[in-house]
Structures are given as C-alpha cells and as structure tokens.
Amino acid sequence: MLITSAEFVTSATEPSHYPPAALPEIAFAGRSNVGKSSLINKLVNRKQLVKTSSTPGRTQLLNFFLINKAFHFVDLPGYGYAKVPVPIRKKWGPMIETYLSTRNTLKGVVLIIDIRRIPGSEERNLIDWLNHFKIPMVPVLTKSDKLSKTNQIRQQAAIAKFFSIEKNDLTIFSAKSEQGREAVLSRIEYLINSNFI
Numbered sequence: 001m002l003i004t005s006a007e008f009v010t011s012a013t014e015p016s017h018y019p020p021a022a023l024p025e026i027a028f029a030g031r032s033n034v035g036k037s038s039l040i041n042k043l044v045n046r047k048q049l050v051k052t053s054s055t056p057g058r059t060q061l062l063n064f065f066l067i068n069k070a071f072h073f074v075d076l077p078g079y080g081y082a083k084v085p086v087p088i089r090k091k092w093g094p095m096i097e098t099y100l101s102t103r104n105t106l107k108g109v110v111l112i113i114d115i116r117r118i119p120g121s122e123e124r125n126l127i128d129w130l131n132h133f134k135i136p137m138v139p140v141l142t143k144s145d146k147l148s149k150t151n152q153i154r155q156q157a158a159i160a161k162f163f164s165i166e167k168n169d170l171t172i173f174s175a176k177s178e179q180g181r182e183a184v185l186s187r188i189e190y191l192i193n194s195n196f197i
Helices: 036-043 086-102 121-132 149-163 181-192
Strands: 005-010 026-028 062-067 071-075 106-114 135-144
Touching: 026 036, 026 086, 026 181, 036 071, 036 106, 036 135, 036 181, 062 086, 071 181, 086 106, 086 121, 106 121, 106 181, 121 149, 135 149
Parallel strands: 026 071, 026 106, 106 135
Antiparallel strands: 005 062, 062 071
C-alpha cells in the first residue's frame, strides 16, 4: 500500500467528537512509550504527523488522521503508565472501550508491543476484549533495532507463546531501519479492504 497523504483531523474524548463514521478506520493501541507515534509516522512517511515524546503517557486523547483521503488512522492513548495522574488514567479505559465497542467503521486494531518486553495482563486483557467483539488485530513488535537478530527471533517466539498465537502473526518492526514497514502496511490494507465491520 502506498500512502500519499496524511493529515490531522481532530482529537476526541467521546463519540460526539468523532469525525462522521463514513470511512474505514484502523486504530493503534499499545502501552505508553512503546513506539506507537514513531510507528505511525514511519508508516505515513512523515516525521512529526504524530508528535513523539520522551514522556510516557503524553497522548491522552483519541487522535484521528485522514490517510490518502480514504481512511482514518486513530491513535489511542497509551496505557499502563503509573505516573499519569489517577483521574486521567481512570478516564482512559472507558474512553478507549467506548470507541472500540461502538465505532462501526473500525476495521481493526494494530496492537504495538515493545519486542524487549514480555507483555502483561493489560495486553492479554485487550486481546481477549478484541476477540470478544470480533475486532481483527495486527500485533506489531517495535524497537527491533535494540536487539540482535537472534534475540529478535527468541522474543518473537516468547511473545507468541504468551498470546497463544503463531509467531509469524507477529510483525517485527523498527522505525529506524524500516524493518517490517511493508508487512504492517500490507496487513492494514487487507483489513481496510475486508468486509468486516
């Protein structure tokens, strides 16, 4: 898939703030500081479409981006970062769950995991939740440039075992080397063109 245009549309906290439900959407979810913004920027070939931050928990809204004037990427707030104020953290869960469970144009979720970490209960709960609502998932292992090829393969196998999925279902990705970029785009294109709603 060739991405030729990408532009910010709006930020939202509730359904009344979402753009009209007229185009397919792909959401991006992951733990805070997992490289979500860097992944999206690399997919659309823009350095700062999504603002990156060294401070985990900076994204606190649902951010919608129009891609190729044909579909939306939706950047969801990162989860699992304790230093974010408790009242904000308590809003994140319902805000994300409301979007995922009610948005009928959502085609799938790109679940982003730091390849150096074994996922925890939050990732497992999210996957169980997506499976319950039959929302397709594209799991992506980011920051692969931090590990040797041997350790990448070892971690890919360990994470696949944790989720009880095939290791080839996990795409290894690096924003620095662009490893996995085309594979992620191909999986996104498949979901956008699918009949699932």
